[in-house]
Amino acid sequence: MSHRSFRLYDTMTRQVKELVPATPGHLKFYSCGPTVYSYAHIGNFRTFLTADLIVRTAEALGWNVDYVSNITDVGHLTSDDQDGGEDRMEKGLKSKEGERFANVWDLAEFYADCFKEDWDRLNLRRPLVWPKATQHMREQIAAAEKLIETGHAYETPTGVYYRVGSFAGYGKLSGNTDREELITGARDVVRDDNKEHPSDFALWKKDEKHLMQWYSPWGWGFPGWHLECSVMAMAYLGETLDLHAGGEDLIFPHHECEIAQSEALTGKPFARHWIHTRFLQVDGQKMSKSLGNFFTVRDLVDGKGADPLAVRYALISQNYGVPHNFTMDLLRDATQKIERYRQCDEKARKAIAQPGEPNAAADVFVESLRDLYDEVLDAMCDNLNTSVALAKALEGTRVILRESSLDLPMAEAALQFLGDINDLLGIVSLDRNVPSASDTTSSVPEAWIEQKIQERAEAKAAKDFARADHVRDELAALGIELRDTPEGTTWKHRATIL
């Protein structure tokens, strides 16, 4: 494990502080995912990229990361509704784009699949699990029942509400402690005359006409949005998370409500560290369809022919903690930089196959790349300072490209540098996408498994047993069991728990 400390701004204590997992070197990390009622836009992806960079930095430090990111497919209420809140999924179905779906379930599945596609295209690491709110209904109902039992929630004719006044810590994350402010600032909080206090928020909505409904102790209905994250985070990561992330718009009320629910349920701190990504503007203005500056990943990649890695580069080029202005100039500039990495990669690969004459400057070359990588990692550990990290990494491409030819040690150092930069920043080439164990909708491609088996056979032939074992473990983690027979290695799916 690296000696470096990983420092991040913590929204709760309002300072940059060291990220310290409860178990050293093992990060339990939850990041709020999208509501799949339409395509995620590039502002959403800016937030998911912050989470991705945290995972990559932690891994570069040698940590294990349990990374969970949810998919909201029910219960996210619209903010502008006065008479009880409408589910965004239903609203999506009623919209122009929603017309092509037979029902809200199809719509949710379609946009969840699109979201995962965009996620892969922008080279984000897949989480350990991508749980959906609809897959965790039992836990949400149980949590609401327990909150009623302990006096933190109550039933009304329209639903079950969290009694905000019962939780002294309400407001500690956002600083919204003024009760009057809570009422006027309470976006997504259902207005209902039966509530004890206007800032109380819904855990369950009674609704027999809702397109997605479940039977509960309070009759047919659906859960409030905030509850899903509390139960899914705790189901996969335990009662106290090391780090919880999301966009800045989630600080209040979403994360404030998650804290109130979770801490009332367990009596323990919900998360040790909170991180939020500032908003993204396009051409200096809030993204909006009417202004023509609203972009999804597919608008840029399929519509404008942008290189997905350049989109990624442009989105991470500004530090997460300040608002980011995305422009087409920025994207063009990022495209040129991605091209430089491609040139370096090509040059290094050619030189590995056909090295140049031994070069007297090789030692200096090797050392400068090593030093530059250290500086890149230092910058990432300094509150994810991506603007410095990208600048330092780019210096490495200058070091590689200015040499007229690379000898073998130089070629190896260049490939190592590019691989390390790619692991940390994801900007050199697409990672080979490792299918997620929990991804039940798409099973692991057979060709990929065969390729892994081949890799393991080669490692064994080269007596590199550590690597061979690593491949076996990697497959085992995906529920694939290997069996060595005299005729070769065969494999089968093991039943997975998740």
Ligand SMILES: [Zn+2]
């Ligand atoms: Zn959430």
